[in-house]
Amino acid sequence: xxxxxxxxxxxxxxxxxxxxxxxxxxxxxxTGKSIDEIRKEMNxxxxxxxxxxxxxxxxxxxxxxxxxxxxxxxxxxYKNSHETICGNTINKAMAMALSTSEVNASMGKIVAAPTxxxxxxxxxALITAKEKFNLNxxxxxxxxxxxxxxxxxxxxxxxxxxxxxxxxxECGVAAAMAAAGIVxxxxxxxxxxxxxxxxxxxxxxxxxxxxxxxxxxxxxxxxNASGVVNALISADLALAGIKSLVPFDExxxxxxxxxxSLPDTLKETALGGLAATPTGEKFKExxx
Amino acid sequence: MKDxxxxxxxxxxxxxxxxxxxxxxxxxxxxxxxxxxxNFDNVCFYLHGSFAKTYKGHGTDRALVAGVLxxxxxxxxxxxxxxxxxxxxxxxxxxxxxxxYAHPNTVxxxxxxxxxxxxxxxGSSIGGGSILITDIDGNKVEFTGDLPTLLLKxxxxxxxxxxxxxxxxxxxxxxATMKVTRERNIATMVVETDTLANKNAIEEISKNEDVFYIKxxxxxxKR
Numbered sequence: 427x428x429x430x431x432x433x434x435x436x437x438x439x440x441x442x443x444x445x446x447x448x449x450x451x452x453x454x455x456x457t458g459k460s461i462d463e464i465r466k467e468m469n470x471x472x473x474x475x476x477x478x479x480x481x482x483x484x485x486x487x488x489x490x491x492x493x494x495x496x497x498x499x500x501x502x503x504y505k506n507s508h509e510t511i512c513g514n515t516i517n518k519a520m521a522m523a524l525s526t527s528e529v530n531a532s533m534g535k536i537v538a539a540p541t542x543x544x545x546x547x548x549x550x551a552l553i554t555a556k557e558k559f560n561l562n563x564x565x566x567x568x569x570x571x572x573x574x575x576x577x578x579x580x581x582x583x584x585x586x587x588x589x590x591x592x593x594x595x596e597c598g599v600a601a602a603m604a605a606a607g608i609v610x611x612x613x614x615x616x617x618x619x620x621x622x623x624x625x626x627x628x629x630x631x632x633x634x635x636x637x638x639x640x641x642x643x644x645x646x647x648x649x650n651a652s653g654v655v656n657a658l659i660s661a662d663l664a665l666a667g668i669k670s671l672v673p674f675d676e677x678x679x680x681x682x683x684x685x686x687s688l689p690d691t692l693k694e695t696a697l698g699g700l701a702a703t704p705t706g707e708k709f710k711e712x713x714x
Numbered sequence: 715m716k717d718x719x720x721x722x723x724x725x726x727x728x729x730x731x732x733x734x735x736x737x738x739x740x741x742x743x744x745x746x747x748x749x750x751x752x753n754f755d756n757v758c759f760y761l762h763g764s765f766a767k768t769y770k771g772h773g774t775d776r777a778l779v780a781g782v783l784x785x786x787x788x789x790x791x792x793x794x795x796x797x798x799x800x801x802x803x804x805x806x807x808x809x810x811x812x813x814x815y816a817h818p819n820t821v822x823x824x825x826x827x828x829x830x831x832x833x834x835x836x837g838s839s840i841g842g843g844s845i846l847i848t849d850i851d852g853n854k855v856e857f858t859g860d861l862p863t864l865l866l867k868x869x870x871x872x873x874x875x876x877x878x879x880x881x882x883x884x885x886x887x888x889x890a891t892m893k894v895t896r897e898r899n900i901a902t903m904v905v906e907t908d909t910l911a912n913k914n915a916i917e918e919i920s921k922n923e924d925v926f927y928i929k930x931x932x933x934x935x936k937r
Contacts, residue, residue: 453720467721474727490731491771530730533773533793538842540723542733548724570724577723582716586723587841603723640764641771642731713771 427452431579431620431674438616445606445616446571449578468567471537475526475549478536482525489531491713493643498524501651512655515558519658520651522550527647540577540586543642544600546650548573551604551657555611569607576603576623583675584682588635589694591685597646597653598633598681601626604657605664614665624670624677626660632684634692636699639710645700726843729792734819735765735772738839740792742847743781745859746823746835748931749850756826757782758807763818765839766810778821779806787843817846853902854895860933861890862910866903866919867927870896875903878919882907885915 428434428448437448450461457464481487483502488495498521504510505517512520526546530536539548552569555561577586580599585591605622614622630653638644670677691698700706728737759778761769769775773792780795781787783802791798799806813820817838824834836849847857850865857863864882868874875894882889888908895902911919911930920928 449720456717457719464720468724471721471724471727490773533729533731533736533776535727535788535790536730537727538725538733538737541842542728542730542737545730571720574720574723578718578720581718581723639771640768714768 429579429582431623431678434575434579435616435620444568444572444610445575445619446568446610449571449575465567468570469563472563472567472570474535474537475539476553478526478529478534478545479522479549479553480525481534482528483521487528487532487534489528489641489643490533491639491641491643493638493641493709493713494531494647495528497647497651498522498528515554516655516658518557519550519554519654522553523547523650523654524647526550527650531641531643531647539573540581540599540603541588541596543588543637543646544596544650544653546647547597547600547653547657548604548607550650550654551601551661552607552611554654554658555608555661559612561611565611569611572610572619573603573607576606576619580678580681584678585685591682592688592693593633593635593649594627594630594681595685596635597649598627598630601630601653601656601660604654605660608657608661609664612661612665618664620674621668621670622660622664624672624674625663625668626656627677627681628670628672629656629660631681632688634688634699635694636692636701637694637696638701638706639713640694640696640701641713722842727788728843729773729777729788729790732772733843734839734841735768735774736777736792737787737843738819738841738845739765739772739774739777739821740781740785740787740789741843741845741859742821742837742839743778743823744784744786745781745845745847745931746825746837747782747784748859749835749847749865749929750823750825750833752784754825754827755803756805756807758809758824758826760809760811760813760822760824762811762813762816762820762822765819765821769808775808778823782823782825816848820848822849853897855902855904856893857891857904857906859931861906861908862933863931864903864905864907864911865927865929865931866901866905866925868901868903868922869924869926870899870901871924874901874922874924877922878903878905881915881918882911885912885918887911887915
């Protein structure tokens with residue numbers, strides 16, 4: 427059993443196993459289900475993720491309140507018709523993350539990862555890695571279990587809720603999970619996975635949760651797009667051999683303390699940040 | 715330290731946009747229907763706190779209606795639940811209210827049948843799509859609907875708790891939690907079990923003359 431990043435790495439090294447194998451063993455232990463059953467269950471979640479990541483690219487989607495809709499389509503069309511500054515991989519990744527956010531905001535089906543508000547990041551990141559490197563479904567499922575292990579440690583020791591920790595705890599943790607998942611899929615070591623996760627959290631530490639009218643729409647969709655890019659660059663930085671000076675467990679602890687010291691106005695209450703701007707207030711009035 | 719399943723982190727599979735305001739709301743509606751039964755043609759939702767303030771933008775209203783129609787939190791028809799209710803001839807009403815000291819995401823769901831009889835269930839969406847049922851038609855309770863649940867009302871008498879637990883264990887049903895409250899001489903018992911109480915166990919318990927209400931509630935699948 428593991429409660430921290432440090433334990434997890436130690437177990438991986440002792441048993442000479444990958445993070446996803448340890449996560450699967452533990453899941454099998456606590457649920458009594460076979461590894462095969464658990465992988466199949468995850469495969470069902472993966473199907474929902476794949477659908478949500480592409481739906482709004484191919485279909486017109488408008489959110490319940492009308493604040494967002496059509497963003498992922500625009501990014502895709504722009505990417506397909508222009509030479510872009512960020513290139514194909516990043517633009518496609520942003521389009522997929524936006525797609526899940528739009529599907530979520532329009533009452534479509536998603537997988538909370540770790541939350542509904544941040545649900546666009548992980549699917550997009552892992553699908554991006556799979557497509558770019560021609561990997562198979564088993565690889566992406568290994569990435570998902572690796573990501574789940576990271577999310578589990580953060581949920582245990584800190585929080586994955588915007589109401590308690592701000593957006594850093596939702597989109598930040600989603601990016602940390604995704605970065606570790608990508609590193610696993612590309613053959614990195616367990617230590618490299620954790621460095622990638624640390625870097626992703628460090629990159630957005632302090633990010634506030636300030637949705638207009640309290641709805642999971644604006645700026646949430648943008649933060650899913652930037653969140654997946656954060657995951658991709660964090661994975662690349664770690665795979666390049668860059669290490670986080672502060673170890674993962676301490677980064678998580680720091681994120682938690684930052685979250686606790688954020689005022690309530692910046693934690694999903696729609697009383698601060700963008701929500702409290704004149705424009706934010708105007709939309710709130712109109713919608714609620 | 716709480717132990718998480720990977721599917722607590724990568725899940726639930728749900729209809730957006732909010733696990734607490736949408737998925738939890740659908741779950742509340744569905745558990746309330748499990749308790750109230752399906753003999754109703756009119757439902758009134760009293761929304762409290764954040765539910766009252768943001769229900770339109772989060773689709774809490776459509777999710778609650780979907781739930782009382784029997785849909786799961788991952789049912790793609792949630793979006794169209796008003797229309798489906800209308801087709802079934804079920805009248806729906808939402809009232810923003812203050813339910814007093816309650817969790818911010820709380821709803822009181824009042825079911826009415828064609829004779830005008832009412833029955834209500836109150837519960838809260840406590841985060842991540844999880845819920846807590848707190849009041850069933852005036853009886854204070856506390857259960858989540860994650861496990862099979864047995865609800866009993868009986869005239870309080872010495873030894874009843876032990877009789878009921880004996881019947882459950884002799885039917886190979888393991889008790890996970892058990893709570894008993896009493897008002898005057900009427901006791902309300904909520905038993906969460908690992909497996910759903912079978913017909914045999916229910917019949918045996920019903921033979922006890924003091925028991926005048928018995929109800930089994932199926933767990934609502936989180937996926």
